[in-house]
Amino acid sequence: MSIKxxxxxxxxxxxxxxxxxxxxxxVNEALELLNKLKNDHAIVLAGATCLSRNFRARKFEVKHVxxxxxxxxxxxIKYAEGEGLRxxxxxxxxxxxxxxxxxxxxxxxxxxxKQYGDFELKFRATIGGNIAKSSPQNDSSPPLLVHxxxxxxxxxxxxxEVPINEFFTGxxxxxxxxxxxxxxxxxxxxxxxxxxxxxxxxxSAEDRAVVGVAALVSNPGDRSxxxxxxxxxxxxxxxxxxxxxxEIFRKEGDINSLIDEAINAAYKYVDLPIxxxxxxxxxxxxxxxxxxxxRVGTKxxxxxxxxxxxxx
Amino acid sequence: MxxxxxxxxxxxxxxxxxxxxxxxxxHVLRDKLHYISVKANCYRGECGICTVLMNGFPVKSCQVLxxxxxxxxxxxxxxxxxxxxxxxxxKAFIEKFGFQCGFCTPAFILxxxxxxxxxxxxxxxxxxxxxxxxxxxxxxxxxxxxAIKLALQWKKEGKS
Numbered sequence: 001m002s003i004k005x006x007x008x009x010x011x012x013x014x015x016x017x018x019x020x021x022x023x024x025x026x027v028n029e030a031l032e033l034l035n036k037l038k039n040d041h042a043i044v045l046a047g048a049t050c051l052s053r054n055f056r057a058r059k060f061e062v063k064h065v066x067x068x069x070x071x072x073x074x075x076x077i078k079y080a081e082g083e084g085l086r087x088x089x090x091x092x093x094x095x096x097x098x099x100x101x102x103x104x105x106x107x108x109x110x111x112x113x114k115q116y117g118d119f120e121l122k123f124r125a126t127i128g129g130n131i132a133k134s135s136p137q138n139d140s141s142p143p144l145l146v147h148x149x150x151x152x153x154x155x156x157x158x159x160x161e162v163p164i165n166e167f168f169t170g171x172x173x174x175x176x177x178x179x180x181x182x183x184x185x186x187x188x189x190x191x192x193x194x195x196x197x198x199x200x201x202x203x204s205a206e207d208r209a210v211v212g213v214a215a216l217v218s219n220p221g222d223r224s225x226x227x228x229x230x231x232x233x234x235x236x237x238x239x240x241x242x243x244x245x246x247e248i249f250r251k252e253g254d255i256n257s258l259i260d261e262a263i264n265a266a267y268k269y270v271d272l273p274i275x276x277x278x279x280x281x282x283x284x285x286x287x288x289x290x291x292x293x294x295r296v297g298t299k300x301x302x303x304x305x306x307x308x309x310x311x312x
Numbered sequence: 313m314x315x316x317x318x319x320x321x322x323x324x325x326x327x328x329x330x331x332x333x334x335x336x337x338x339h340v341l342r343d344k345l346h347y348i349s350v351k352a353n354c355y356r357g358e359c360g361i362c363t364v365l366m367n368g369f370p371v372k373s374c375q376v377l378x379x380x381x382x383x384x385x386x387x388x389x390x391x392x393x394x395x396x397x398x399x400x401x402x403k404a405f406i407e408k409f410g411f412q413c414g415f416c417t418p419a420f421i422l423x424x425x426x427x428x429x430x431x432x433x434x435x436x437x438x439x440x441x442x443x444x445x446x447x448x449x450x451x452x453x454x455x456x457x458x459a460i461k462l463a464l465q466w467k468k469e470g471k472s
Contacts, residue, residue, distance in 0.1 A: 013355050014339055020313050021333040021379045045377075052336070052375040053356050065333065067380060094369070118445025119423075120360060123369040124376070205444035206358055 016055040019062050023070040027154065027183060030066060035156045037064045038178040044068060046090050046129035049121055074128070074183065077102065085187040089128020093117070096127065106187060108143035108196035108214045115139065115198065118205040128182050131167070134174040134238070135208065141168070141239035142214030143198050144187065145231035152184040159183070168238035191227050194218035195305045199297050199312065200233075203284065209234040210284045213297035217305040223252060230262060230298060232269065235290060240269045259302055263295050270294065318382040322347065323391025329378075337376035338362045341388065349389040349418040360446035363419035364388050370426050372445070389418040392425060400472065401425045401463045410459035412450035419446045424460040428467055436461075 024030040034042060042064040045051055055062065068074055074090040079101035087096070096102055096113040103110045116139045117125055130140045131151070141164065149164045155177060167174050176182070190196065196216040200209045212233030219225040228249040232240045244265040249258055270291055281287045300311035315332050322345060331340055338355075341347045341364065353361040355374050362373045365387035392399040401424045404410070411417040423442055427434050431442075439460055448456065 014336075014352070016334040016336065016377070018313050018332075018334050021316065021377065023380075048377060048380070049357055049375050052377070056355055065377075067377075069380070118360070119442045120363060120370045120372055120445045121357070123366075123371050 013056050016052070017058060017062055019065050021065050021067065023067045025070055027071055027073060027181075030068060030071060030181065031154060031156050031179070033066055034181065035179040037066075040064060042066060044132070044181055046126040046132070047092065047124045049117070049125045050129065050133055068128075068181070079105070082189055084189045087127060087185040087187070089131070089182045089185060090126050091128070092124065092126055093122040097122065105190055106143065106147055106196065108146060108198040108216065109140065109187075111198040112139040112143045112200070112212070112214070115200040115202075121206065127185060131164075131185070132174070132176065132182055134168050134170075134172050136168075136171055136236060136238055137208035137212070137234040138239065139198070139200060139209060139212055139233060142212050142231035142233045143196065144185065145239060145241040146196055146214045146216040146229040147187045147190060148229075149185055149187040151182050152186060153177075153180045154183045155180040161186075165241045165243075170237050190216065191218040194227065197301050197305055199301045201293050201297065208284075211235060211290055211293035211297055213294070213301050215298070215301045215305055217302065220255065220306045223250070226250065228262075228302070230266060232266060232294065234284070235266075235270045235294060237271070240266075242266045242269065255306070259299060263298050266294050266298065267291055316379050316382075318379065320381050320383065321385045323387055331378040333377065333379050335378040336374050337364070337366075337378050337381055337386075338373040340378040340381075341373060341386070347388045347390055351415055351418060353415075358447075359416075361416055361419050363422050363446060365422055365426065368426075368430075370423050370442075387422070387425075389421055392421070399425065400466055401428050401460070404459040404463035404466065405456075408455050408459035408462055410452065410456045412448075412452045416446060416448045416450075420448065420456050424456070424463060427460055428463050432464065432467065434460075434464060 022033055024033055040063055041061045043062050045065050045067045068090050075088045077091060077099045078086045093113040093116050127140050130138045144164050150161050151164055151167055153160050153162055194216055198214045200212045202209055214231045216229045218227040226249055230242045230245045242265055245262040248262045303309050303311055315330050317330050319328050329340060329344055338352055341350045350364055351361045353359045357372045357375045360372055363370050364373045367385050401421055427442055439457055
């Protein structure tokens, strides 16, 4: 059977731009390749769910694509009691969902994976790609921020470790050098008696967050041991960790008024510059609505983690 | 630029294809290997109509680079029936009339096939979660979910 197709019918969007494709087998091979091609429009590929769209839209010039999926050491989840969690960057969200250790100890990350994209994207999209893309809306960052994760970055010059709250510098911008890749995501053992969670507001299954809220709560009843951390997606240029909240929740007083105070601290970060006109506004929500979701989401997640009451 | 020769298994048959890095799996399946049940629609990973099973998992083939699929195992709707006999999920779709115009049907059948094979105790909510990435603009979702539930029931009863 053959199908005749008019040439005019073949739309440009069917094709990716012309590039060379490389699939290195080891990290060193990948780093050397990237170092050689870094000034020649080279790009690192993981799950291809986001890049394939950008390739078709001709968002940037690309001549070389280096696929990391052929490197076994960049894939997989390792958890050791007391030592914490190590996730390879090319681990898909599906694999994260399957991990019992993540579901029990790092619930926020598990819930983020659960709410990430739609069902089919989870088999392709990777956590490393999600972080390296550095979209302010990315779902994996708020959970990693409340769990105080660090990223191991490697290049031919060496290896360095960067806390995730210092990684993002702007909308789709980060501290990665042109010849650097993420080789590991390291999450320390969570504080004792702690629970974490993630709530995402979105418009449709495959949409990114309108607002995402991650929280970690440990010993909420005991002021001296209490730890409460809050992080947000899609409210500013980067994923936001509200460091003031840590201090606020150490103060004396009624927990509900402290929550209000923490929400007010989070409000100060609401400042999304990709707006149409007003700052804090984008195509997904106005500034007022975004602030409303920050309040509702924070209250809901803390109610769930402190009192065990499911709001949504 | 450089063309690459890849070997992939489609519906159990080994295929050797010369592909360019600029082609997606969708393009290769439809235009080079002529598996036309794989429909092309949005090219942006939003509608899910181009779903195929890759190594057993449903993925959107417009987002897969063809060069990545060397050694991959692909299943399309053409590969579900055995000796002209429709598979369980296909029979259930006929029984429950799980389609209207039919454009999205291959994608939903493959997603349904994944549920029948991998999630024998799927609840309504879980079925909806699997289907949430695929769009049907005739909005016949009710019948599609009914068909998948019927196929699950048949599978439990041992029907083939």
